[in-house]
């Protein structure tokens with residue numbers, strides 16, 4: 001697939017704050033790219049520069065063949081934008097907001113109404129935008145992002161404030177757009193969401209991409225494939241580092257986590273050992289390691 005976005009050596013500062021630090025990244029047409037990172041990592045700055053809303057101090061960004069140009073009408077027909085804190089005309093009804101955007105994009109408002117129905121908000125057409133719940137407002141913004149069928153959609157924390165079912169519907173919706181060949185760039189704090197939904201994720205830290213790849217690649221190169229949790233009385237300590245397969249042991253108050261390359265061999269020895277101290281142990285789980293484990297290992301022990 002050709003690259004639809006090319007970011008080359010981009011730096012963006014706000015005064016002394018370096019928000020994006022000599023960052024290069026390409027996005028392939030048709031992929032879902034997730035941008036992860038802590039608060040202040042630079043996610044919004046990066047995505048808003050791709051959208052054309054902020055200008056890099058240094059470096060170049062090309063999106064869908066457009067060099068980085070602010071306020072280019074042709075460009076805004078090709079993209080859809082859901083801002084992190086997108087505020088709309090509070091004094092307008094939902095139906096009026098949709099009309100306004102339909103005029104702007106020059107597409108029939110029926111498309112927006114159909115999407116509103118898909119997300120079960122048809123009955124809100126006559127509701128003032130300001131009277132929507134935070135989650136409902138987020139959905140209306142999503143409708144406004146997608147109804148003109150952009151080639152590329154930029155979503156800054158699209159699932160923030162959504163209830164679990166609405167979040168599921170959002171994922172299905174984004175996947176459906178990908179199936180139609182559209183490219184989606186999103187930021188999220190829900191690492192499990194990125195793992196499930198994204199073809200690739202970029203983990204950002206202090207304005208730099210510190211990991212880039214498919215969730216499966218990142219897991220494989222960063223952590224062992226399985227994690228065993230031993231739940232026990234608070235304060236109890238087990239020394240399990242010497243069991244076969246273990247590469248790392250982590251202690252929580254009432255749990256011990258073991259990262260292992262060979263969970264069957266580890267379990268065999270572990271159960272024998274735990275049987276001797278069964279009154280101190282309350283449970284045991286084996287899990288495949290997740291992208292969240294990569295994220296926490298990478299970013300969890302800073303400062």
Ligand SMILES: Nc1ncnc2c1ncn2[C@@H]1O[C@H](COP(=O)(O)OP(=O)(O)O)[C@@H](O)[C@H]1O
Nearest residue numbers: 014017019037038039040041042043044045046
């Ligand atoms: N308009 C702005 N003026 C000054 N500093 C800003 C502005 N926008 C962002 N920053 C700073 O840039 C850094 C990156 O912010 P941001 O891109 O919003 O990160 P994220 O979206 O990952 O939380 C932060 O330190 C933030 O305080």
Ligand SMILES: [Mg+2]
Nearest residue numbers: 043044045084
């Ligand atoms: Mg942000």
